[in-house]
Amino acid sequence: MRVSGLLYPFSNSTAFKVEALLENGQLHIHYGENRAAKCALDALTLSTSIPGVPVQATLPSGERFVPNDPNFVWPGRASPTSIASLERHTMVILSALILTPLLIYALLFKVVPASAVWLVEYVPESVVDTMGQQSMYVIEESFLSPSELPLGTQQQVHTLWKDALKALDLSDDQYQLSIYDSEHFGANAFALPHGQIVLTDDLIEALKDNPSAIRAVLLHEIGHVERKHSIRLAAQAFAGTIAMSFIFGDMEGIVELLIGSGNVVMGAQFSQEMEWEADQFALDRLAHLGHSNDDFAQALQRLQSLTHDNEAPSQTAPKWLEYLSTHPSLEERIKHAQSYQTD
Amino acid sequence: MDFANSPVQSGPHTPKLVRFSGNSRDFFGIWIVNLLLSIATLGIYSAWATVRTKQYFYNNTSIDGHRFEYLATPIQILTGRVIAALLLVAYMFCIHYFPIVGAALAISLTFLAPWFINQSFKFNMRMTRFRNIRFSFNGSYGGAFKVFVLLPILSVFTLYLLMPWVLKKIDEYLCNNIQFGDKPFATTLSTSTYFSAAVTTLLCSLVAIPLVLGGVFAVGGTLAGSSQVLFILIPAYFACIYLLKAIYQAMIRNHIFNSTSIDQVAELHSDLSPAKFAVVEVTNILAIAATLGFAYPWAKVRKAKILASASALTMLAGADNVFDTLDNAESSLGDEAATLFDIDVSLT
Ligand SMILES: [Zn+2]
Numbered sequence: 001m002r003v004s005g006l007l008y009p010f011s012n013s014t015a016f017k018v019e020a021l022l023e024n025g026q027l028h029i030h031y032g033e034n035r036a037a038k039c040a041l042d043a044l045t046l047s048t049s050i051p052g053v054p055v056q057a058t059l060p061s062g063e064r065f066v067p068n069d070p071n072f073v074w075p076g077r078a079s080p081t082s083i084a085s086l087e088r089h090t091m092v093i094l095s096a097l098i099l100t101p102l103l104i105y106a107l108l109f110k111v112v113p114a115s116a117v118w119l120v121e122y123v124p125e126s127v128v129d130t131m132g133q134q135s136m137y138v139i140e141e142s143f144l145s146p147s148e149l150p151l152g153t154q155q156q157v158h159t160l161w162k163d164a165l166k167a168l169d170l171s172d173d174q175y176q177l178s179i180y181d182s183e184h185f186g187a188n189a190f191a192l193p194h195g196q197i198v199l200t201d202d203l204i205e206a207l208k209d210n211p212s213a214i215r216a217v218l219l220h221e222i223g224h225v226e227r228k229h230s231i232r233l234a235a236q237a238f239a240g241t242i243a244m245s246f247i248f249g250d251m252e253g254i255v256e257l258l259i260g261s262g263n264v265v266m267g268a269q270f271s272q273e274m275e276w277e278a279d280q281f282a283l284d285r286l287a288h289l290g291h292s293n294d295d296f297a298q299a300l301q302r303l304q305s306l307t308h309d310n311e312a313p314s315q316t317a318p319k320w321l322e323y324l325s326t327h328p329s330l331e332e333r334i335k336h337a338q339s340y341q342t343d
Numbered sequence: 344m345d346f347a348n349s350p351v352q353s354g355p356h357t358p359k360l361v362r363f364s365g366n367s368r369d370f371f372g373i374w375i376v377n378l379l380l381s382i383a384t385l386g387i388y389s390a391w392a393t394v395r396t397k398q399y400f401y402n403n404t405s406i407d408g409h410r411f412e413y414l415a416t417p418i419q420i421l422t423g424r425v426i427a428a429l430l431l432v433a434y435m436f437c438i439h440y441f442p443i444v445g446a447a448l449a450i451s452l453t454f455l456a457p458w459f460i461n462q463s464f465k466f467n468m469r470m471t472r473f474r475n476i477r478f479s480f481n482g483s484y485g486g487a488f489k490v491f492v493l494l495p496i497l498s499v500f501t502l503y504l505l506m507p508w509v510l511k512k513i514d515e516y517l518c519n520n521i522q523f524g525d526k527p528f529a530t531t532l533s534t535s536t537y538f539s540a541a542v543t544t545l546l547c548s549l550v551a552i553p554l555v556l557g558g559v560f561a562v563g564g565t566l567a568g569s570s571q572v573l574f575i576l577i578p579a580y581f582a583c584i585y586l587l588k589a590i591y592q593a594m595i596r597n598h599i600f601n602s603t604s605i606d607q608v609a610e611l612h613s614d615l616s617p618a619k620f621a622v623v624e625v626t627n628i629l630a631i632a633a634t635l636g637f638a639y640p641w642a643k644v645r646k647a648k649i650l651a652s653a654s655a656l657t658m659l660a661g662a663d664n665v666f667d668t669l670d671n672a673e674s675s676l677g678d679e680a681a682t683l684f685d686i687d688v689s690l691t
Contacts, residue, residue, distance in 0.1 A: 008474060008475035011475065011666060011667040012667070013474040013475060013524065013662060013665035013666075015474055015475075015663075048395070048398065050373065050398055050399050050402070051373060051399075052364075052366065052403065053399060054410075064475060087373045088369075092376060093371070096375040096376050100379045103379065103383060104382060107385075111385075238435065242428060247381050247382055
């Protein structure tokens with residue numbers, strides 16, 4: 001068999017157009033004036049096979065032969081299971097086309113969250129405190145102002161809070177309650193990783209005739225802290241970034257953007273999951289403390305009615321509705337709270 | 344076999360065209376199969392994927408029938424990536440949790456960066472071969488520190504007015520330290536071209552940004568939610584960035600190529616049309632975004648083709664007499680150290 005190609009002598013930029021002769025397991029190449037290279041086919045070092053790229057052979061004496069035909073197969077060296085044959089195989093390509101999105105989904109929504117849960121266990125207490133205090137500082141500076149509620153009302157909420165803590169056997173070193181006025185958050189409540197829980201004036205105002213509902217909201221927020229949700233969110237963003245840059249390191253900006261939006265969707269999805277967890281926590285504890293699961297349902301219903309009062313029927317979200325954006329729909333949550341049964 | 348008896352004539356003084364012979368069908372298969380394997384192995388295989396992708400693109404780029412080659416092994420890439428990932432984790436961890444240690448680390452990174460940049464260039468040049476000759480990069484720490492750290496900091500004090508000059512200095516540093524075998528590259532760049540490229544890009548941005556913003560608001564006015572506007576605004580923003588980047592890059596690439604020669608071996612040429620390149624870049628990213636990434640192989644091949652077809656080389660008399668310096672020095676002590684760090688510490 002004759003194969004045309006280019007021959008490069010050792011360590012030199014000269015090149016020769018040659019025809020290689022493959023015969024009886026031997027390779028013969030004549031080049032230049034009276035120069036020849038030959039060796040057994042088995043002794044050749046072949047380059048990795050890649051679709052559309054000719055497989056080059058390096059002789060033990062240092063010469064290199066590059067066939068012109070990218071599809072040329074060296075006799076006795078074809079391996080049907082190489083990566084290159086997978087890359088050429090239409091069925092493999094088609095199944096990769098389906099499997100890849102599925103795997104990306106599994107990675108973003110299953111593996112990364114799971115590793116976040118695992119990572120959380122290794123975050124030291126002091127780090128949690130620093131994180132919480134720093135975020136609280138930023139939030140307080142930008143969005144919160146001192147509460148304008150009468151001291152009596154505030155006192156009532158604090159009493160509720162202390163009773164709840166005592167009943168749950170939680171120390172008030174670890175948990176603090178603050179009440180703030182906030183135009184930005186509207187009727188809202190949130191928890192910081194180090195155990196600080198914030199209720200807004202509007203929320204207390206909306207639930208003031210129903211202290212049990214306020215307690216239910218407090219329990220929901222305690223659930224976030226107990227389950228280390230903020231740390232998990234941070235750990236997950238962290239794990240997501242590392243995993244993505246490791247796997248998609250080669251791609252250009254736009255792909256990162258696509259992956260980034262996947263990450264955002266994952267974040268929202270994940271935080272919805274956390275809301276369910278916190279809801280579940282609140283409902284469990286309500287039952288445990290001998291209160292009704294309806295307390296929580298009523299709190300949610302009140303929030304829902306606030307939404308409908310303030311809002312045009314369009315999809316436009318008023319500012320305080322951000323409470324919901326990373327949350328499951330209120331309707332579902334109410335339904336879930338109402339149908340709660342202790343097991 | 345008559346034709347075999349003489350060396351391939353390099354045909355002095357006739358420009359040789361650069362050709363890219365890859366196609367999107369082949370590369371799509373390579374890309375999707377390697378992506379799947381990378382994900383399935385949680386990123387381990389990505390080193391193999393990188394090497395295969397680079398080999399595909401290097402080998403399919405040829406000048407006068409001679410193909411480029413990429414020589415790095417997956418293990419070298421993997422080692423570099425693991426180190427880079429560990430550094431990144433340590434860095435992010437410190438920044439997040441120990442701000443003071445993080446700040447100290449950031450400062451020491453400023454001093455390490457020139458070394459990393461040099462190392463990466465050295466690695467990538469050593470791993471590139473053409474006509475049996477490897478490239479090399481001989482930049483010094485001092486030289487890299489000057490252009491990558493000192494000058495950019497100085498340009499801040501001039502309100503970035505000197506930035507085009509700094510970019511010129513960076514490109515000069517990089518080009519003039521490359522060697523093809525034993526033959527050095529020589530590049531003399533003109534500051535005025537860098538300034539005019541910057542001004543042209545700036546003028547284009549003055550036209551493009553209001554146009555895009557106007558378009559977005561015309562469409563956005565009919566949409567209710569602010570989140571929906573973002574879906575248009577973000578791609579529009581990226582399209583703008585790519586447009587401006589492409590215009591600037593095309594002008595600078597032409598200038599660098601046309602001012603560069605390899606001593607006695609070749610002169611480089613490039614006549615990339617900025618407008619055409621910008622159109623290719625913008626339609627590429629829009630296609631990638633619209634297909635959720637699946638157009639990536641097509642876009643990458645398309646870009647490689649337009650870049651290759653805009654480039655050419657004039658071979659000089661010495662083209663056949665270049666010697667590979669790296670093979671001979673393999674056992675020297677300096678090279679031992681180089682092989683120890685024969686990794687590209689980077690995630691990309
Ligand atoms: Zn919640």
